[in-house]
Structure formats: C-alpha cells, structure tokens
Amino acid sequence: GAVVSQHPSWVICKSGTSVKIECRSLDFQATTMFWYRQFPKQSLMLMATSNEGSKATYEQGVEKDKFLINHASLTLSTLTVTSAHPEDSSFYICSARRPQGSYGYTFGSGTRLTVV
Amino acid sequence: AQKVTQAQTEISVVEKEDVTLDCVYETRDTTYYLFWYKQPPSGELVFLIRRNSFDEQNEISGRYSWNFQKSTSSFNFTITASQVVDSAVYFCALSEAGSGYNTLTFGKGTMLLVSP
Numbered sequence: 001g002a003v004v005s006q007h008p009s010w011v012i013c014k015s016g017t018s019v020k021i022e023c024r025s026l027d028f029q030a031t032t033m034f035w036y037r038q039f040p041k042q043s044l045m046l047m048a049t050s051n052e053g054s055k056a057t058y059e060q061g062v063e064k065d066k067f068l069i070n071h072a073s074l075t076l077s078t079l080t081v082t083s084a085h086p087e088d089s090s091f092y093i094c095s096a097r098r099p100q101g102s103y104g105y106t107f108g109s110g111t112r113l114t115v116v
Numbered sequence: 117a118q119k120v121t122q123a124q125t126e127i128s129v130v131e132k133e134d135v136t137l138d139c140v141y142e143t144r145d146t147t148y149y150l151f152w153y154k155q156p157p158s159g160e161l162v163f164l165i166r167r168n169s170f171d172e173q174n175e176i177s178g179r180y181s182w183n184f185q186k187s188t189s190s191f192n193f194t195i196t197a198s199q200v201v202d203s204a205v206y207f208c209a210l211s212e213a214g215s216g217y218n219t220l221t222f223g224k225g226t227m228l229l230v231s232p
Contacts, residue, residue: 032218043207043224044161091159095220105151105211105220107161
C-alpha cells in the first residue's frame with residue numbers, strides 16, 4: 001500500500017513553455033505532499049510543501065510564481081513549471097506522507113525535465 | 117550546519133566485499149525518525165528502513181544491517197557481501213517531531229559502485 005504515482009517520467013519542452021507534473025496517491029489520502037528538486041549528482045532539495053485545499057509553503061529561494069503548486073484534492077498535487085528555461089532542467093520528485101500514524105514517506109518515481 | 121552528514125561522497129568496492137555507509141545527524145528534538153533510501157540510476161527512491169529515535173536496536177535485513185547510536189548521533193548502514201545490483205546512491209534522511217514530521221532532510225548521498 002501507500003503508492004504514489006508521478007508522471008510524466010520524463011519531458012522535453014521548449015524554452016518559454018510551461019510543463020505540468022502530476023503526483024497522485026493511489027491508495028491513500030495525502031493531505032500533505034512534498035516537491036523536491038534534484039540536480040545531477042546532488043541531494044534532494046525540498047522546494048515546497050503542498051497542503052490540500054490551501055496554498056503551498058515554499059522553501060526559501062524557490063520562486064512561487066515560477067513553480068506553481070496546486071493540491072486540489074486529497075490524492076492529487078501538481079507542479080507547473082512556468083516559462084521554463086534551460087536552468088530549470090532537473091529531476092523533480094514528489095512524495096506524500098503516509099497515512100497518519102505510520103510516520104513514513106512514499107516517493108513518486110520522479111520526472112526528468114529537459115528544457116531546450 | 118548540515119543536519120544530515122554523509123561524509124563519503126563515493127565508495128568503490130569489489131563484489132562480495134562488505135561496505136559501510138556513514139550517516140551522522142544533528143537535531144535538538146528528542147523524538148525523530150531516521151531513514152535510508154536507495155536511488156538507483158533510474159532515479160526512483162527506494163525506501164530501505166525507518167528508525168524511531170527511541171529504538172536503538174540494531175537491525176538486520178538480509179545483507180543489510182543498520183547501526184543506530186544516539187551517543188554519537190550516527191545511523192550507519194552496512195551491506196554485507198555486496199553485489200553489482202547494490203550500485204546506487206544511498207541517502208540518509210531525518211524527520212523531526214519539531215517540524216511535525218513534515219520535513220524530511222536528506223544528506224548529500226553516497227554513491228556506491230560495486231564492480232564485478
């Protein structure tokens with residue numbers, strides 16, 4: 001149980017366009033989801049915490065107007081990279097808190113974004 | 117200061133060797149969770165273990181074992197008789213009660229290369 005599906009797995013887009021990444025909890029309700037960014041050979045850096053029905057909480061240095069997060073339901077959070085530029089190319093991973101009491105996190109399989 | 121330190125950036129071993137990945141953490145909370153994740157080249161994060169701060173028992177799971185020592189704030193991970201399939205980046209992570217377990221702080225990761 002506690003499966004998180006993320007797609008697309010990879011996407012190539014042109015500079016200036018927007019890309020939406022979806023993160024779905026398949027068999028549990030996730031009131032809180034998290035979005036991470038990972039550059040090659042580096043660690044995962046938390047970008048924002050997504051709360052169902054409210055605004056996301058962004059980490060310092062993350063542009064909220066560029067990385068739009070929507071968590072409209074208990075099973076879906078989306079990250080939209082707006083007006084993408086080559087420097088936005090990265091690996092994006094979402095995760096969800098497992099159901100209450102289990103104190104664990106389930107991760108999606110990640111999305112590799114390449115902006116050309 | 118880093119909350120989770122993985123001092124070993126890269127380790128190379130030959131198959132069947134034992135290898136220990138170090139993890140040192142820093143927290144003011146008395147209640148926290150520690151995690152180890154494996155990230156193979158495909159990118160997804162594979163959960164390996166979660167350890168509660170009140171449980172200092174060492175754990176063994178097949179070829180994997182973990183040594184949790186609160187006195188030294190360490191949570192080291194040993195792979196016995198390593199195999200080529202163990203090649204991956206391994207992340208140690210910390211989740212603290214003070215953040216409501218809403219923040220998972222990762223170390224920088226240790227890349228393990230197991231050669232035949």
